[in-house]
Amino acid sequence: MTVYAQRRKRLLSMAKGKQVAVFTAPNLFYLTDFFGGGAGIVHQDKTVVVTSPLEADRAGEVCKEAEIVVVKRWKDVAKEISRQLEKGKVVTDAEQEQLKGRVEPNPQLFLEARRVKDELELERIRKACAKTDKTFRAVEGTLKPGKTEWEVAAEVMRVATEAGMTPSNSGSSLGPVIVASGPHGAYGHSELSGRKAKAGDFVVADLFFRYEGYNSDETRTFAVGTVSPEMKKNYAIVREAQQAAIDAVRDGAECGSVNKAAVEVLRKHGLAKHLNHSVGHGVGIDIHEMPGIFRGNKVKLVKNDVITDEPGVYFVGKYGIRIEDTLRVDRNPELFTKYTKDLVTCG
DSSP, X not given: OOHHHHHHHHHHHHTTTSEEEXXXXXXXXXXXXXXXXXXXXXXXXXXXXXXXXXXXXXXXXXXXXXXXXXXXXXXXXXHHHHHHSOSSOEEXXXXXXXXXXXXXXXXXXXXXXXXXXXXXXXXXXXXXXXXXXXXXXHHHHHOOTTOBHHHHHHHHHHHHHHTTOXXXXXXXXXXXXXXXXXXXXXXXXXXXXXXXXXXXXXXXXXXXXXXXXXXXXXXXXXXXXXXXXXXXXXXXXXXXXHHHHHHHOOTTXXXXXXXXXHHHHHHHTXXXXXXXXXXXXXXXXXXXXEEEEOTTOOOBXXXXXEEEEOOEEEETTTEEEEOBEEEEOSSSOEEOOOSOOSOXXXX
């Protein structure tokens, strides 16, 4: 059975006998490898993809195990989906006015179906992360006093594009990546700016890209010239916290216990109050997926979950530190991101 057949089977099983239709690009991509405008009806043997002439040729070229149905206008997509559906309820990933009364919107079901990654997904995420590792060399080679955040980001984007990657667009900031220098590093999702790096800065570089539809997510903190002893000490503490969370990751562990492992290290050193976000999240077609690595989450990790581990500390008006890896859950975690976590000094 192909991975696409397995995905259809999983969704139909989770829908408990109801029909399944998708209207969002990530879920259509999950089923067919086509990321674009349109909608799909899930059958045991194929996905019927309804789209417009604008997307029809591309959909026909890239779709896997799909039948393409073309309608004249975008507004006719939902109407055609309705025509093709059998009688009865249909589980969908979004509300549809034209199917009102028939649909049972349940976006969570689709997120749950996509949570545990199959071998094709794992391989794509591995490649995305390996390529993202290389973009950190662009940071290392470009960052120096006088360079703006935009200039560093531009070189990162050039390298990423040459490697066949596209921006993930996190939804949390306007920038395609985060390059946060000096006091901007204290903003977890800093916008790119014209601020010039200065000697003594920390620079938080959070780089996230898609490769063949799947995301990487990796953060490293760089030093520009000589930084203070306090900054070096705090960097070492965050690295210790990040490793503690990695050590807690295993098949069957509660998500909350991974979060706690990192927080306890920060608390031991009096820095827990400077962490203002959860320690991690799932990664896949979307940059943020299930499961959530946050305080008190009783959900248990399972083999082939792909998650991040990203504790940080943030000192408003001064600097921030974050270290993040993407990893696969197993008896022992598999790190997908491998750029050094030694403190790299630039300039």
